[in-house]
Amino acid sequence: MFISAESLCKSYGSGDGKNDVLKNVDISLEKGHIGVILGPSGSGKSTLMNMIGGVDRVDSGSIIVDNDNVAGFDDDALTEYRRKNVGFIFQFYNLVPNLTVSENIEVCANISDSPLRLNEILSIVGLEDKKNRFPRELSGGEQQRVAVARAIVKNPKLLLCDEPTGALDFETSRDVLSLLQKINREFGTTILMITHNIAIGDMAHVVYKLRSGEITEVIRNDEIIPAERIEW
Numbered sequence: 001m002f003i004s005a006e007s008l009c010k011s012y013g014s015g016d017g018k019n020d021v022l023k024n025v026d027i028s029l030e031k032g033h034i035g036v037i038l039g040p041s042g043s044g045k046s047t048l049m050n051m052i053g054g055v056d057r058v059d060s061g062s063i064i065v066d067n068d069n070v071a072g073f074d075d076d077a078l079t080e081y082r083r084k085n086v087g088f089i090f091q092f093y094n095l096v097p098n099l100t101v102s103e104n105i106e107v108c109a110n111i112s113d114s115p116l117r118l119n120e121i122l123s124i125v126g127l128e129d130k131k132n133r134f135p136r137e138l139s140g141g142e143q144q145r146v147a148v149a150r151a152i153v154k155n156p157k158l159l160l161c162d163e164p165t166g167a168l169d170f171e172t173s174r175d176v177l178s179l180l181q182k183i184n185r186e187f188g189t190t191i192l193m194i195t196h197n198i199a200i201g202d203m204a205h206v207v208y209k210l211r212s213g214e215i216t217e218v219i220r221n222d223e224i225i226p227a228e229r230i231e232w
């Protein structure tokens with residue numbers, strides 16, 4: 001198993017204000033698969049993803065990612081793990097406004113031992129002709145493509161996407177989801193994606209339903225739908 005997380009618990013606050021955000025969550029995902037975490041606002045989706053991505057720490061439980069004992073890492077090892085192995089994509093693209101498309105991508109290539117080539121990435125995300133533009137000169141969908149390029153240029157083993165289409169319209173969302181599916185197929189990148197949108201589950205190998213910090217259902221899809229065919 002590529003991701004194997006067991007009995008994850010995380011609380012914020014203490015005493016009467018204690019908020020149990022993850023309650024004995026188990027989650028596993030095979031290498032090269034797409035997993036989707038579905039759940040209402042506040043159910044703990046981002047918290048779960050942050051634990052797996054080494055952004056935050058669990059109170060208890062184990063997290064193994066590609067044989068790395070992530071939950072046991074000290075701060076330095078956690079930083080190294082994040083930088084080398086994990087690409088992040090968020091709802092809001094978080095691009096550096098005064099850097100061009102190419103420069104936004106190159107900044108992240110520089111932290112990798114085995115980055116992909118800039119031209120290859122620009123071609124995959126379809127932004128070769130816009131590589132010298134600044135983020136403000138791009139549409140939302142194009143900005144998200146830059147964010148995808150930036151996340152994958154370091155050739156991460158794991159791509160974590162937190163509501164990657166949350167700010168996009170239907171057509172543009174489908175384009176970005178297609179791009180993620182293409183990356184999954186071409187590079188074998190394992191992808192874990194958060195969404196509110198149940199339809200997006202159709203393009204995943206596994207869907208985890210999260211409610212109030214607990215996994216209520218795990219659905220394994222035998223048939224993966226191409227993102228271009230998803231409807232909502």
Ligand SMILES: Nc1ncnc2c1ncn2[C@@H]1O[C@H](COP(=O)(O)OP(=O)(O)OP(=O)(O)O)[C@@H](O)[C@H]1O
Nearest residue numbers: 012013019021039040041042043044045046047048
């Ligand atoms: N750093 C923090 N300190 C205190 N509480 C937090 C912190 N991070 C998250 N929480 C709380 O944990 C709960 C789960 O938050 P989380 O962001 O994981 O939910 P989510 O399912 O991703 O929600 P959304 O879909 O709205 O992004 C919420 O009640 C939130 O207020």
